Amino acid sequence: MTAWRTEGGTAIDRSRPLAFTFDGKAIDGFAGDTVASALLAGGVSVLARSFKYHRPRGLWGAGVEEPNALVDIAGGLPNTRATQVPAADGLVVRSVNAEPNAEKDRHAFLDAFSRFIPAAFYYKTFMFPDWHLFEPRIREMAGLGTLDEATKGPAFAEQVNQHCDVLVVGAGPSGLLAARKAARAGKRVVLCDDGRQVGGSLLFRAAVIEGKPGAEWAADVAAELERAGLRVLTGTTAFGIYDHRLVGLHQKAADGAPDRLWRIRARSIVLAAGAIERPLPFGNNDLPGVMSAEAALVYLRRFGVAAGRKVVIAANNGLAYETAEALAAAGADVTVVDYRADAASPAGLRVLKGLAVATAVGRSAVTAVKLSDGTVLEADALLASGGFTPTVHLYCQAQGKLDWRDDILAFVPGRSVDGVEVVGAAAGNFGLPAELAGGSERDFRIVAAWPKPGARERVWIDLQNDVTAKDVELAVRENFVSVEHLKRYTTLGMATDQGKTSNVNGLALMAELTGRRIPEVGTTTYRPPFTPVPLASFAGARSGTRMNPIRRLPLEAQHRADGAMFREYGGWLRPAFYGAGAPEERIQAEAQAAREGVALFDGSPLGKIDVMGPDAAPFLDFIYYNTMSTLAPGRCRYGFILTEAGNIYDDGVLMRLDENRFVVSCSSSHVAGVHGLLEEWRQDRFDKRRVFIHNVTAGMATLTVTGPRARALVESVGLSIALDDAALPHMAVVSGLFDGIAVRIARVSFTGERSYEISVPADRARALWARLRQAGEACGATLLGLEALMILRAEKGYIVIGKDTDGTSRPIDFGLTAPLERKKVAFIGRRSLITEDAAGPDRRQFVGLEAVDGKGVLPTGAHGIERKAGATRSLGYVTSSYFSPALRKPIALGLIERGLSRMGDIIELQHLRDVRQARIVPSCAFDEEGARLHA
Template identity: 85%
Template sequence: MTAWRTEGGTALDRSRPLSFTFDGRTVEGFAGDTLASALLAGGVRVLGRSFKYHRPRGLWGAGVEEPNALVDIAGGMPNTRATLALAAHGMTVRSVNAEPSAQKDRHAFLDAFSRFIPAAFYYKTFMFPDWHLFEPRIRQMAGLGTVDAAVDAPAFAEQVNRHCDVLVVGAGPSGLLAARTAARAGKRVVLCDDGREAGGSLLFREATIEGRPGAEWARDVAAELEQAGALVLTGTTAFGIYDHRLVGLSQKVAEGASDRLWRVRAASIVLATGAIERPLPFGDNDLPGVMSTEAALVYLRRFGVVSGRRIVVATNNGLAYETALALAAAGAEVTVVDYRADAPVPAGLRVLKGVTVAAALGRGTVTGVRLSDGTVMEADAVLASGGFTPTVHLFCQAQGKLDWRDDILAFVPGRPVEGVEVVGAAAGRFALPAALAGDAAQDLGIVAAWPKPGARERVWIDLQNDVTAKDVELAVRENFVSVEHLKRYTTLGMATDQGKTSNVNGLALMAELTGRRIPAVGTTTYRPPFTPVPFATFAGARSGTRMNPLRRLPLEREHRADGAVFRAYGGWLRPAFYGPGEPDECIQAEAKAAREGVALFDGSPLGKIEVIGPDAARFLDFIYYNTMSTLAPGRCRYGFILTEGGVVYDDGVLVRLDENRFVVSCSSSHVAGVHGLLEEWRQDRFDKRRVFIHNATAEMATLTVTGPRARDLMEALGLDLPLDDASLPHMAVVSGLFDGMAVRIARVSFTGDRSYEISVPADRAAAVWARLRQAGKAFGASLLGLEALMILRAEKGYIVVGKDTDGTSRPMDFGLTAPLERKKVEFLGRRSLVTEDAARPDRRQFVGLEAVDGLGLLPTGAHGVEREAGKQRSTGYVTSSYFSPVLQKPIALGLIERGLARMGDIVELQHLRETRRARIVPSCAFDESGSRLHV
C-alpha cells in the first residue's frame, strides 16, 4: 500500500509537526494525527502480527472497530488501538505479538503450519501425555502486548457520579438531534461520544443540514447544548449498561493518564451508536492493504491521507461510492468492483458490475486482486464494504433482543426496552433523520456477499482472533452448531473485538453450513465492556489507603510517646510492641511481664455493636451458633457466628446489658463485616421495628488491664463500682460512672489471666489511660503490644479467626458440638452443619503442636504430610507458632486431619524443603484448668 498526504485533513494542525518511533523507525506526523493515520501516511504497511499464526496485518478500520493495529506505547499503555491513540512527539511505540518487529517477526514461520493448528487444536493436541508439560511455553507465547513492570500505574483515576433526565450515547447527527430536542424541552442532558469532537459521520461524510455543512452544524449544536447546561463529553465511550439504567462511561482525559470513569444514572437513554462496516469475504482478505471503505474516507478527510495509488473498491452496497469518488478526486486511480449487476454508476468512475473479488494477491502486502471472472488487476490497496452492522452492543446489554432485516442484511434492535431508545444507524436507518433531511430512509441497494464453504484460499472471518471460514466449517463438522459453542470453539467474536467486524459473517457461514437462516442461528451474548477500560479507571481513587483507609486509635499520640512501634492489623494502625530494642526481645519481655504482674493494652478496635429491642434475644439466637437468649443480664458468653455454609465467620463475646440490649464484641478486623451480616439478616427475617442495630465501635475506646495483679490496679483507681468477685465474676459486666463519665467494665480475657476491659467514650480515653498509667506505677504495670498478646492467647489455645481458621473450618473442628446437638431453634448455617462434608471423620481439626526434633520453632504454614501410594498429600498445616517466654519452649497451633482423636501422635511437617516432626497435643499449653482467670 502506497499512501500519501494531501493538503487536507480537518483534524490536523499542520503548524505543529511531530515525530515518534515505531519498532525503532522514525515516523513523521502532525498534531491531531492518530498513531494509525501517521503510520499510514508514513508508508508503514505492517502494523502488527496476527494472534495465532503471526501473519502480517495492517490497518482495517479507523476507530474502536480496528482488529489488527494494537500497539504498546512506552510509559504504561500496552495493547492500545493505534486508531484511538493520538500521536505525540517523542513517543516510543512497538508492535505487539512480534519479535523483533512487525515487519520481521521470527515467529512468522507458524503460518506455514496453519493446517496443523486449526481451531481448538489446543484442546486436542496438548492433553497427552500431560498438559502441564506444554503449559509454560504456551503461556509464554500467549497474549499480545507486554506490561512494563518498571512503569508505575497512574495513582489516581477520577470517578464521577451523575444523574440526568436523558443520556445520549453518540454525537452523530441522530444523537445531536436527540440531545438538542431534550435540552430545548428543559431536560437535564448528558451527551457522550468516543470521538475527539461532536459530529460522528458528519466529520467525514458530505451533508448539508439546516443550510450549513454537516460538520459546522454539529459544532453549533454542541455549543448550543453546552450553553443550555448540558454535559457534552467527547473522547468518552459508553462501555456498559447495567441495572436500573446505570451506564458506565470511560473518558480519555490525556495521553498517559488514567481515564475518568463516569457512572451516569439516566431516566432515559438514547443510543445513537452508529454502525460498523463489515469486511467482505474473499481469499487472503487479511493482507495489509485491505481496508474498510469508510476508514479510508476518514483517513482522507480527517487526516489528509490517501490510502493508495491504485485502489480497488469492492462493495455490495451503494455507500462505498462516496469514498471512491473522494479518492479519485484526490488523485488516486480507482476501480470499483460492485457485486451488484444492476448498480447505478456515477460519472467519472471505472466500475465493474456483477463480479466479485475472489482473492487479494501479494505476500506481506496487497499487490493486486483476482476477480471471480478470472481477471487479475494490480492494486496497492483494496477497500472493502460488505455492508454495515448496527452497533447494538449496548442495547443487548440492556437485555434488548434483536430482529433480522433482509433489506440491510443486519440485525437491528427489536422489542423496545423500557427507558432505552435506539436511533439513527444503530437502528438500521443510515440516512439523516427526517427532521434534518426530510428523508427518513435510504435504500442501500445491498446484495448478499456471505462467506461460502469450501473456498480454496483462506477467508478470514475474525481478524483479531485469527478465525477463518475453514475453522467455522470444522466446528460444524464436529457438531458445535450452537452460536455460543461456535464462539468458544473457534474464539470468533471473543476478546476486545466482541464481534464488531466478525459476527454477522460468522453467523452467515454457520447458517449456510447448517441449512438455516441467519436469524435462526441467533447471536452471541454481548458483554461489557464494549471496548477495553484500564484497570486503574475501575479502581479509581480506591487504592491503598483510599480503598481501605487505615483507622487510628484515639490514643495513638500517647502510644507514640511511649515508644510504640506501629503496624497495620485488620485495617487499624496499632502498637505491635513498645521499644526501644530488638523487636523479638521487646515482644518476649512484654509477654513475660504480663504473665508475672500486670499489663495495659489498648483494645479499642474491638467490636462494640449494640443490638437492641424486644426481639434482640431471638435475633441473636439465630445469628450465633450458641444459644444466647438464656444469657442473664450483666453476663457475657463466648460464641461463634457462622456463614450460611456453616463456616466460622467470627468469634467473640456477647454482652447482655439488660433484657433487651446486647453488645456484640466481635473481632477488630471483622466489625464492618459482622455489622453488615447483622443488618442483612435483620432485614431478611425479623421485624425491623423490634430489632435495632447500632455500631458503637468508633464511639467507645476499650482499655484492658490484664495479669495476676490486675485487680490490685483496678482497686487503686478508686472506682465507685463493685469489683469484688461476687459482684463482678469472670464473664460478667458492670456499668457506672468514672469521674462523671459513663463506663462499662467487663471481666473477659484474651490472655488467660484475670482481665478487665474498660469501655469509655473515645474522647475520654486519654484521661482514663493517664489514670491507669499513673496508678500502674505502684504495681510495675507494663505496656502490651499486639504481638505479645498473640503469644499470650496462643499459650491458652485461643483462636484468631482467619489465622487459625480457614474457609472450611466449622465449630466441630474446634470440639464445639453441643450447640448443634442441643439448640432447638434455627440458626445461621445450621443446615450446612448436618451435611456429609461436615460429618467427615477426616476433617482438619484445631490442635496444639509440640516440636519433638529439637530444631526450634515450627514454621507457620508448614504442612503436615502423609504418603499414599508413593505420593505425598497435605493433612493440614501450622496456623500459629511462637516461643513462649513463660513456658520457655516453642508452642504452635494447627489444623490437622483427625487431630482431636490423635493426641500424642507424631506428625511429619514440611516447609520449604525442610522436614520437621511434631507431636499433636491439646491446644491449651498454659494453665489448662483456667485457675489464673480467678486469681
C-alpha cells in the same frame, strides 16, 4: 502502503507536534492524532501479527471496529486498539502477539503450516498422548498483549449513577437531532459518543445542514444542549444494556483524569450508533494496505493522512465514491473498481464497472490488485467497501430481534422494544435524516459480493480471530450448521470483535454452503460489553485503600511517640511492638514483662456493638452457640457465633449491662461482619421494634491493663469504681467515671493475667492513656504490642479466629459440646451441627503441640503427616507457634485429626522438606488452673 501527510486534518493541531515510539521506532505526530493515524502517517504498514498464523496485519478501520491493530501502551493499557488511543508525547507503544516486533516476528513461520492448523485443530491434535504435555507451550503462545505495568498497581476510576428521561447513544446527525428534539421538549437528556468530538459521520463526510457545514452544525447542537444544562459525554462508549433500561457507559477521560463508569437508568433510549463498513471477500484480503474505504476518508479529512499514492478502491455500493473523490483531490492516483455494472460514476475518476477484486498481491504489503478479468493494477493501497452493517449490538442486548433487508443487504432492528428506539444508520438508513438532508441523498445502491466456497486463495472472513472461508467450509462439512456452533468451532465473531466486521460475511458463506438464505441462518448472540472495559472501571474506587481503607487508632500519634512499630491487623494499623532493637527480642521482652508486672495495651479495635430492647436476650440466644439469656446483669460470658453451616464465624465476650442491654465484644477484624450478621437476622426473625442494634466501636476506645500489678495501676488513675474482687470479679463489668466522663470497665482477659478493659469515649482516650502511662511509671509498666499479646494468648491456648480456625472448624473441634447438648432454643447453625459430618470421628481438633526433637520452634503451617502403604497424607497443621518466655520453650497450637483423643501421641510434622516431631498436648500450656486470673 505509502501513506503520506496532506495539508488537511480537522482533528489535529499542527502547531503542537509530538513524538512517541512504536516497537522502539520513533514516530512523529500532532496533538489530536490517534496512535493509529500517527503510525499510518509515519509509514508503518505492519502494526500487528494475526492471532493464529502470525501474518502481517495493517490498519483496516479508524475506530472501534478495528480488528488488527491491537497494541500495548506502556504504563497500564494492554491490548487496546491503536485507533482509540490518543497519541501523546513520550508514549511507548508495543505491538502484541509478535516477537521481537511486528515487522520481524519469529513466529511468522507458522503461516507456512496453515493447512495443518485449520479451525479447531487443537481439539483434535493435542489429545494424544496427553494434553498437559502441550499445554504449557500453547498457553505461552496464546493470548494477546502483556499485563506487566497494568498489574503493578490498581488504576483508579470513578463511578457515577444517573437518571434521565432520554439517553441518546451516538452523536452523529441522527443522534444529535434526537437529542435536540428531546431537549426542546423539556426532557432531561444525556448524549454520549465514543468520539472525542460530536458529529459522527459529519466530521468526515461532506454535508450542509440548516445552512451550515455538518461539523459546525453538530458543534452548535452540542453547545445548545450544554447551555440547557444537559450532559454531553464524549469519549464515552455505551457498552451494554441491562434490565429495566440500565445502560453501562465507559468514559475514557482526557488529560490524565481517571476513567469513569456511568450507570444510567433512562426512561427511553435512542440508539444512533451508526453502521460499520464490511470488508470485501477476495484472496489475501488481510494484507497490510487493505483498508476500509470509509476509514481512509476518516484518516484523510480528520487527520490529514492519505492512505496511499496509487490507490484502488473496490466497492459494491455508492458510498465509496466520496473517498475516491477526496483522495483524488488530495493528489492520489485513484482507480475505482465498481462491482455494479450499471453504476453511475462521477466525472473525472477512472472507474472499472462490473468487475471485482480477485486477489490482493504482495507479501507484507499490497503491491498490486488482480481483478476478476485478469487485469492487474499497480497499487500501494486497496480500499474496500462491502456495504455497511448497522450497529445493532445494543438493540439486541435489549432483547430486540433482527429482520433482513435485501435492499441494503444487512440485518436491521425488527420488532419494537419497549423504551428503545433505533434511528439513523443503526436502523439501516445510511443517508442524512429526511428533515436534515435538504433533498440531497447519497447513492448507496448495493449489489451482493459475498464470499464463495472453494476459493483457491485464502479469503479472510474474521480478521481479528484469523478465520478464513476454508474454516467455515470445514465447519459445515463437520455438520456445525448452527450459527452458534459455527461461532464456537471457528471463533468467528468472538472476543472483542463480536461480529463487527465479520458477522454478515460469515453468515452469507454458511448460507451458500447449506442452501439457505442469510436470514434463515440467523445471527449469533451479541453480548456486552460492546468494547472492552477496563476492570478498573468496574472496580471504581474499590481498590487499594479505597476498597479496604486502613483503620487507625485514636491514639496512633501517642503510640508513634512511644516508638511503636506498626503493622496491619484485621484492617487496623496497630502497634506490633515498641522500641528499637531486634524485633524478636523486643516482643519476647514485652511478653515477659506482662507476666511479671503490668502492661498497657490498646485494644480499641475490639467490637463494641450495643444490642438493646425487650427481645435482646432471646435474640442473642439465637445468634450465639452458647445460651446468653441466663447471663446476669453486670456479668460477661465467652461465646461463639456460627455460620449457618455450623462453622465458627467469630468468638468473643458478651457483656450484659442491664436487663435489656448487651454489648457484643467481637474480634476486631469481624466488627463489620458481625454487625451485618446481627442486622440480617434481626430483620429476618425478630420484631424490629423490640431489638435495636448500635455499633459504637469507632466511637469508643478500649485501653487494657494486664498483669499481676494491674489492679494497683488502675486504682491509681482516679476512676470512681471499686476494683476489689467482690465488686468486680473476673468476667464482670461495671460503669464509673473518669474526670466526670462515663467509662466502662470489664474484667476479662486475653492474656491469662488479671486484666481490666477500660472503654472510654474516643475523644477522651488520650487523657486516660496519659494518666495510665504516668501512673505506670511508678510500677514499671511496659507497653504491649500485638505480637507479644499473641504469645501470651497462645500460652493460655486462647484462639484467634481465622488463625486457629479454618472454614470448617466447629465448636465440637474445640471440645465445646455442652451448648449443643443442653440448649433448647434454636440458634444459627444448629441443624448443621447434628449432621453426620459434624460428628465425624476424623475431624481436625484443636490441640497443643510440644516439639520433642530439640530443633526449636515449630514452623507455622507445618502439616502433621501420616505415612501408610507408601503414601503420605495430611493430618492437619500448625496454626500458631512461638517461643514462650514464661515457659522458656517452644509452644504451638494446631488443628490435628482426632487430636483431642490422642493426647501424648508423638506425630511427624512436615514443612517443605524439613520433618519435625511433636507431642500432642492440651492447648493450655501456662497456668492450667487459671489461678493468675484471680491473683
